Amino acid sequence: MSPPGVEPGPVVRVTADTSDRSAVIEAIDDAADVSVRRVGPAGTPSPLGLYTTAGRTAIHTDLRPDAAAEAATTLEDGDFPTTGAEAAVDHDEDTAAIPAPDSGPLSVGTRRVLGPCGWVDPTVRPEPVAAEFDPETVLDRVATVGLRGRGRADGATDDLISAVWERTIEAEGDPVVVIHAADTDCPTDELMCRSIPGRVLDGAGIVADAVGAEDVVALATDPAVEPLEAVADGELIHRAPESFRIGEPTMALEALEGNDRIEARRRPPGPEEWGLYGRPTVVHTPRTLVQLRTLLEDGEGFDPESADPGTRTVAVRGAVRAPAVVELRTDSALSRALSAVDAAGDRYVVGGRFGGVTGSVDLPASAPALSASGLGTEGVLEVLGPDDCIVATVGERAAFAREENCGRCVPCREGSKQLHGALRDVYDGEFDPETLRELARVMRTSSLCAFGEAAARPIRTALEAFEPEFRAHAEGRCPAGTCGGLR
Template structure:
C-alpha cells in the first residue's frame, strides 16, 4: 500500500495503516503532484490498484483488513486501475485529475519509495549526460542559468573554461507558486540526484551542490536521507547547502553569492556567465531539479523525447490561484495550457490567468503550447506556473500587487530594477487618482526589460503590460472612479 503523506491527515492515515497491517507492506511515498486526493492511499494486488483519496483512518483500517484477507477492496474507491504488476510508475486512472497530461518525469512520483534506492534504476553509474546532448533540451525554471536556452551550450562552455567545474542544482525558491521542484525532490529525489551526477560526469567534475531554502528544513532532512541512501550508487555525491528564504536568492547568480556566504544577496553582472566564472571563480553549471530530471529522462528513455520539437521533452506546470486544490501536471510540447483547467476546480468563474510565476503574463486565453517559444511569443512567462484567477479579481489590483512585490523584492543593484519597479508601482497607484498614462507605462517597461541586470527588474513590467493589452477598459475605469470588479472601493 502506498500513501501520499504531506499533512497531519496523511500522518494519521499512515499510522492507521501501519498499526493495522500484518502481512501487507506499507510504503510511504511522496506526493503525486495532484493535491485533490491528499492523502492518497493506493492498495495493490495482482496488477490492479485501487485508489482512495483522503480516506479517514477508520476506513484505512478496514481497507487494510480486507487486503489482509486476500481481497482487493474497490467499493467506494476513487478509481481502480489495471496495470503491469511490475510497473515502476504510477498507474493512471482513465478520468480525474491524475489522468491529465503525461507522467514521464512525474511517473515515479507517488508510487516508488523515494528513499529506497533498490526501487530505482540509476543511469549515472554507466552513462553521462552525453546521451542527452542530441535532443536540444532547454533549461527549465527561473532558477536555471540556462533557462529556455540549450543546456548543452552551458555544459560545453564550462568544459572549455579555465578551472575545475562545479554543478549546482538550484532548488531555492521562496515563492509558494511553483511546486514542481519541491514535488520532484520529495517524491523522486533519486531522479534529481541521478541527473545531477550524469551532468557532473559529463562536464568532468566530482563537485556538486544542491542549493535549498533554509526555511524548508523538513525537505533538507528528507533530501539528506536520500543522498545518504544513494551515495554508494552515485558516481558524484552532492553537498547540501541552504540559502536565504528570499525571492531574490533564487536567481542563479544570486544563488552563487549566497553559496559563497556574501552578506548582500544580489545577482551578478554578466558577462562573464556562471559557466565561465561562477562559484568561487570556477566554471559553474546551474540547473533546477526540473532540468536535471528531464536530462535523466532523456538518458533513461530517449524514446519519450520529441526530437522534432523546438522545446523537446515535457514541461512541469503548477496550476494554482483561485482553485480548491493546486496541482502539478506534465505537458508535452504538442499540448496546450487549456488542459490545466481539467486538473483543478476553480473557486468562481474563470476571468484570467497569470502564466509564468508571480511576474508572469496576464491572459484570458490559455490556448498556448507549453513550450518556451510559444509562451514567450504570447508575452507570457516560462517558470512553470499557471495561476487561474476568478471573476471577482480586479485586473488593476492584481498587477498592482505584483508591481509592489517587484519593488520590494528586487536586489537594488541596478537602477532599472531599484527605481524602475518603484516608478511602475507608483504609476499604477496614480490610476486610482485619475491618471492612466499607458504610453508612459509601456515605455518604462521597455527600458526595464532592456537594461535591468536582475530578473525582477526585467520581468516586473510583464504582468502590467499584458494586463493592459487584455483589460485596458477595466483598468481605465478606475481612473474614472469605478472598479468593474467591485473590489477596489477602499482605494477609489
C-alpha cells in the first residue's frame, strides 16, 4: 500500500505558472494513461513538469503540449523521461516536497518552507500540526527559539512573534488572527497562498490556539483568494483592494473594516492590543505562518542561538531572465540567491520598492544583518541592469512615495514631496547631499508608520554607495547614459 497522499503508478505534476496549462494537461491525457496533478507555482524561473515514478522524478521545463505529451508517453511505457529534462532525481517515494537536484534553480539554498510549493495538491488541506501541541507548549517553543516575523505586512516585522502574542493574550477583548496576504511588494506570500494554502491556514490556526482566538480572517490579493477559499474551514477570506499601502498592517485593518479612506493608525497601542474593530489582533504574513508551522512540524534548522532562526525567502527580480523565489539559511550569503536566475551585477535594491541601494549583496540573509547594513528585510532582491540609472531609480521611488502615502502624518506626506523636489533639483545642477540626508533622517525617525520610515531608504543608501553618480547628474552627465530626468 502506498503511504498517505502518495499516488501509485506514474504521476505528472504541472505547475500553475505553465502557459496554457489546460492545453498541456489535455495533451498528456490524450497521449498517456498517467495520473496528472495540477499544482501551484514552485517559485522557479520556469514552469515545471514533474514526471514521477517509483521514487524518481524527471524535472522538465519545456512544457509545450507536444513535448509534455511525449514525456508522459515515455513514463507510461515504463521508461524514465530524461530526454529534454533539466534534472533527474532519486528520492523517497513519500516525499512531501520537490526533490532537490544537484544543479539548477531548485538546488539553490534550502527549500524547507518552499519545498511543498509546486509538489502538493493545493486543494487538499494537510493534517493540522496544532492538534499535537497545547497552546502553552507552542508559545514556549516559539519564545525559546526566538522566531521573528517576516515581511513589512507582518505585525511583528523582524521582531519576536512571541512578544506580540503575549501582549495579545494580556489585552482585554476577544482576540482575532489576521492573515495578511495582500502585500503587493513581495510575491512570496501570494506564491504560498496559491501553492500551499492549507499550510498557511494551519499556521494561522496554530496562532489562534496559542492566543485564544476563535476567529481567523485573511486579507489576500485576487490570485490568492480562490486557493484559500478552496481549503478554508471557517476562516473568512477577503479580497484586498489593489494598493501598495495596504501592505502596512494597520492600513490592512482599515481595509478589512471597509473604511473609504485608508490611513495608518497611530501607535501605541499596536494591533495586538487594539486592532480589528478594536479587538486584540495578531497580524501575520503567510511567510511567518508557514515558518511557524515548519518549526512545529520539524524544528531542524531553527537554532535558538541564531540571531534570526529559520530561513528567509528571497524573491529575485529586476534585470533577470525571469524572476524566482529562493529560500536561504539566514547565515548564508544573500548573493547565493542570484545563482537561481543566472544573474550578476554590481548594483542592487534589497528590500522591495523602498529597499536599500547597494553595490554588494555579500552579506548574510538574516534580518539583523540586512538592517545593520541599512538595507530592507522585505524579502526582495532586485538586480539593476547597466541601463538602470541610480538617480532615476531612487527618484521614481520618491515619486511613488509622494503619490501613495496615506497623507496622515506630516513627515511622510511633506517629506516625500520635498525629497522628490530635491532630487529633481539635481538635474538642474543643484545637489545638496546634506539636505537629502536630513530629509531622509526626519522621515525615518518621525513618520507614523513603516511606509514613511522606509520611503527615504533608497535615497539614503544610494547616497552612501553611489554619491558620485548624483554629482555627475548635477554636472549634466548620466553615467548609465539613459537618464532623461525625473518627472
